Amino acid sequence: MRHPELFNGEGLLGSEPAAFVAGQLESDTAHGTTPVIAPTDGRVVANVPNASPTTVDRAVQAAKEAQRDWARRSHIDRAAVLSSVRDAIAENADELAQIVAVEQGKPLQDALGEMTGAQGFFDFAASQKYRAVGSMLASEHGRSVSVREEPVGVVAAVLPWNFPVAIFARKVAPALMAGNAVVVKPSEFTPLSALALAVLCQRAGIPDGLLSVVCGEGRDTGRALVTHPDVGMVTMTGSTRGGREILTQAAASIIPVSLELGGKAPLIIFPDADLDAAVDAAVDARLWNAGQVCTCNEVTYVHQDLHDEFLRRVVEQFSQIAPGDPLASGSKLGPLVAERERAKVQGMVDDAVRAGAHVETGGGRPEGDEYETGAWFAPTVLSGVHAEMDIARQEIFGPVLPVIPFKDEEEVLASANSTAYGLTAYVYTRDLSRAMRMVDELEFGEVYVNQVGPEQVQGFHTGWKSSGLGGDDGEHGYEKYLRRKTTYIHHGA
Incomplete structure (x- = not known):
């Protein structure tokens, strides 16, 4: 069945689910469909057509053709189109937020915040219109040596489900600004937001063929896209397992691959920390998007002098937060994205309890008739x-917070760095020397001191170890969508 408020014939999604390929909406179901399931109650919202390898090929070929003309346009011209997309997202924020709330389960107010983030990514990309696009190097008289930026061509962008609009913008905006074309493969959990954004981009002036969205599972549609011989680069945000598969698939083509993968962010609280601020930050950073964020506070290490008081305060706050309908006014915590994910989180909690952990609050599905169906999980x-324990070392994509006491810097550094991940870490202390020692020694791509995220568009969101390869945002993120050409010219006697 179709969700009547999303498929009303007047909005971005039209009257039925359809792929967006080379500037056209397509409802071809010959390669099967994938159901979009509402995580609130398990109902089928839509059945989205899967893209066959032939459809993927048409999308890539159209992108290759459109990219040639787009790359010839000036940076100022490209920036004007991207600014139009930014404005269109703002104008359609309510509709886009509703799509995200329905298919992903994010509360409406948080989904609206995601729209603001998406606008920021397009805005930063457009700001590159005046960038230096190369350099001139010293050489002999009558000769010149220059290095200039060139687009990579067709970019394959593989998206996750936790921020389907923001990460679409995070990848598409800089790729287009750099002169590339993009073929997007959204998560099978959240394809509707990507399809709506593609229509929005076309209306805002993105040329036909320059941006396509192909839907389906990673092992089928994703593989066809990543291994296509005319794809010049792959950028992916998702699980570490998925990143390894994509890296392997792209190896034969010897093309750049950028991966933003899982995380196990520690939040470390020293005895001199502002405890009020640290408690609020620990709760906030654990419950972002129901804990389904790779930068979430995955495990809190609290100095033993503060442990009991910290635990008491955190349990009190967690126990007062009830999950609710994402579309309801004032809802602060929605369900997990799918029953599969809920079961995975439940299994990790159960294993931790068997290993000796104690549930202070939560621990599973909340009590109440309204939670009997859907992917609900109580703040735990x-x-x-x-x-x-595995729960302290492996990523938990859910609202579950393990709390661990520690006695000194050496101990907590060893524990925090022992995970295979290395994306984000948080430190709370009033001691500047200690803070800088932690920044030096933590094996993570980004470290926050006395604050939590989200990351900012002008920064560089990059992971170490199993958390990724490459990165997003800022100048360093933008440059991954470029390659460089060196030119030697003899122009004098």
């Missing part, structure tokens, strides 16, 4: 956790 705090 675990005590009695040791740094060697």
Whole structure:
């Protein structure tokens, strides 16, 4: 069945689910469909056509053709189109937020915040219109040596489901600004927002063929896209498992691959920290998007002098937060994205309890008739956790917070760095020397001191170890969509 408020014939999604390929909406279901399931109650919102390898090929060929003309346009011209997309997102924010709330389960107010983030990515990309696009190097008289930026061509962008609009913008905006074309493969959980954005981009002036969205599962549609011989680069945000598969698939083509993968962010609280601020930050950073963020506070290490008071305060806050309908006014915590993800989180909590952890609050599906169906999980705090347990080392994509006491810097550094991940870390202390020692020693791509995220568009969001390769945002993120050409000219006697 179709969601009547999303498919009303007047909005961005039209009257039925359809792929967006080479500037056209397509409802071809010959290659099967994938259901979009509302995480609130398990109902089917839509059945989205899967893109066959032939459809992927048409999308890439159209992108290759459109990219040639787009690359010849000036940076100022490209920036004007991207600014139009930014404005269109603002004008259609309510509709886009509703799509995200329905298919992903994010509360409406948070989904609206995601629209603001998406606008920021397009805005930053457009700001590159006056950038230096190369350099002239010293050489002999009558000769010149220059290095200039060139687009990579066709970019394959593989998106996750947790921020389907913001990460679409995070990848598409800089790729287009750099002169590339993009073929997007959204998550099968959240394809509707990507399809709506593609229509929006076309209306805002993105040329036909320059941007397509192909839907389907990673092992089919994703593989066809990543291994296509005319794809010049792959950028992917998602799980570490998925990143390894994409890296392997792209190896034969020897093309650039940028991966933003999972995380296990520690939040470390020293005895001199502002405890009020640290408690609020720990709760906020754990419950972002129901804990489904790679930069979430995945495990909190609290100095033993503060542990009991910290635990008491966090449990009190967690126990007062009830999950609710994402579309309801004032809802602060929605369901997990799918039953599969809920079961995975439940299994990790159960394993931790069997290993000796204690559930202070939550622990599973909330009580109440309204939670009997859907992917609901109560905000959960675990005590009695040791740094060697899986729940302290493996990513938990859900509203579950393990709390671990520590006695000194050496101990907490060893514990925090023992995970295979290395994306984000948080430190709370009033001691500047200690803060800088932690920044030096933590093996993570980004470190926050006395604050939590989200990351900013002018920064560089990059992971170490199993958290990724490459990165997003800012000058460094923009440059991954470029390659460089060196030119030697003899122009004198």
